[in-house]
Amino acid sequence: MRPPVTSLVTGAAGFVGSHLCERLLREGHQVIGLDVFADYYPRTIKEANLAALRGVPGFRFVEGDLTRLDLAPLVGEADHIFHQAGQPGVRPSWGKDFDVYLDCNVRATQRLLETARTVGRVQRLVYASSSSVYGETRDLPLCEDSPTRPYSPYGVTKLAAEHLCSLYHANYGVPTVSLRYFTVYGPRQRPDMGFYKFIRAALEDRPIVVYGDGEQTRDFTFVEDAVEANWLAVAAPAAGQVLNIGGGSRVSVNQVLATLEEVLGRPIRREHQPPQAGDVSHTWADTRRAKEVLGFAPKVALREGLAREVAWLKETLER
Ligand code: NAD
Numbered sequence: 001m002r003p004p005v006t007s008l009v010t011g012a013a014g015f016v017g018s019h020l021c022e023r024l025l026r027e028g029h030q031v032i033g034l035d036v037f038a039d040y041y042p043r044t045i046k047e048a049n050l051a052a053l054r055g056v057p058g059f060r061f062v063e064g065d066l067t068r069l070d071l072a073p074l075v076g077e078a079d080h081i082f083h084q085a086g087q088p089g090v091r092p093s094w095g096k097d098f099d100v101y102l103d104c105n106v107r108a109t110q111r112l113l114e115t116a117r118t119v120g121r122v123q124r125l126v127y128a129s130s131s132s133v134y135g136e137t138r139d140l141p142l143c144e145d146s147p148t149r150p151y152s153p154y155g156v157t158k159l160a161a162e163h164l165c166s167l168y169h170a171n172y173g174v175p176t177v178s179l180r181y182f183t184v185y186g187p188r189q190r191p192d193m194g195f196y197k198f199i200r201a202a203l204e205d206r207p208i209v210v211y212g213d214g215e216q217t218r219d220f221t222f223v224e225d226a227v228e229a230n231w232l233a234v235a236a237p238a239a240g241q242v243l244n245i246g247g248g249s250r251v252s253v254n255q256v257l258a259t260l261e262e263v264l265g266r267p268i269r270r271e272h273q274p275p276q277a278g279d280v281s282h283t284w285a286d287t288r289r290a291k292e293v294l295g296f297a298p299k300v301a302l303r304e305g306l307a308r309e310v311a312w313l314k315e316t317l318e319r
Contacts, residue, residue, distance in 0.1 A: 004058070006030040008078035010066060010112070011085030012053075013037060013046035015188045016128065016181075016226055020082055021053050023227045030058045032074055036065040038104065040087060041191050048316075049188050066108035071115040081125040082230055083112055086158070089192055090132060090278040093154035105157035106164070113168040113176070124175050125165070126233045129242070131182040131219070131283045133159040141219075141250075141286040144180075144242050152278030162242060169240040177233045179226075182246040182285045186223035186305055187312035194253070195220075195306065198260060198268070199313050207269035211276050214254035219285045221247035222300035222308075232294040241293055246285025249302035256302070263307050 007024050011017035012033025024031050033053065037043045053059050062074065066085055075081065087093075087104035109127065116122045132155035133148045150156045165176035185195045201208040229245045251259075261268050290296040300308075 017084035018049035076120040109161035129178040141284040143286040175239040182219040219246040222305040225298040243290040244285040
């Protein structure tokens with residue numbers, strides 16, 4: 001009998017990482033989940049993300065910091081690494097907190113890559129990159145060869161880590177794949193993200209804050225589609241590649257709110273505030289390369305995905 005496949009998932013207590021762990025366990029992998037419970041949002045939320053994983057046979061959780069931990073024993077056990085850990089968020093990445101972004105996005109990734117280069121038998125290292133590497137542009141849709149000119153300190157650190165992945169592949173053959181996620185949403189979405197804040201405010205009958213005129217657009221990706229891209233990246237001949245992962249639902253914030261009003265069956269009050277530093281006007285993913293290389297095709301449309309996030313948040317708040 002073949003030994004079970006072992007996957008190391010960094011950021012396992014986070015939004016995307018916790019869904020990914022569940023999927024890998026369903027696929028029969030042994031999963032080591034690593035997370036430091038960074039205080040970007042409350043630990044209680046991250047513990048809730050992990051609740052369905054704790055006690056599942058094949059799942060082991062390690063609490064630790066990628067910037068400090070001796071990674072060799074964990075990497076040594078892993079066939080695949082899914083590097084989802086990071087300090088997220090565009091708006092808080094200015095000022096003194098930039099150090100945290102450097103540590104958790106750049107230094108953490110370098111330590112993981114260096115360990116994978118020297119230890120073990122890693123066959124795939126998937127890195128959770130971001131559409132924020134592109135920055136402010138009107139040249140849409142964004143393809144992987146579009147210029148990368150981040151517009152926020154966060155984007156700079158995500159791009160730096162992506163470059164580290166590419167150069168560890170080019171120099172040492174570390175089998176990296178970078179997935180540039182475009183705004184991920186769905187159940188367990190981070191509490192600082194737009195949809196979470198919109199839905200929560202609407203459910204609590206508070207006005208929502210819209211930055212700018214609401215005509216900014218995003219390509220929104222349902223979390224199961226982002227997880228599927230990770231799964232497909234394991235087996236695809238994709239080493240060294242950088243791929244856009246988008247949901248195929250590029251809509252404006254105003255359109256999102258109109259859809260949300262339909263899903264909730266009631267109007268949503270809005271307050272407009274000036275655009276925030278670092279926020280780009282538009283994102284729109286050209287996902288043809290991910291389709292070619294991975295066979296990736298997003299399955300969940302915005303309305304269905306929003307309804308699933310609403311149902312989850314309603315239940316969570318009631319609890
Ligand atoms: P999240 O904050 O919910 O999850 C990230 C997890 O990483 C957290 O639980 C945090 O505690 C952990 N972490 C941070 N620093 C760590 C360290 N030094 N050591 C160990 N663990 C650490 O964020 P998310 O939304 O699930 O995002 C996952 C990844 O995807 C991130 O790298 C993010 O930059 C990237 N990404 C997310 C989106 C999105 O829309 N959610 C879009 C583009 C890219």
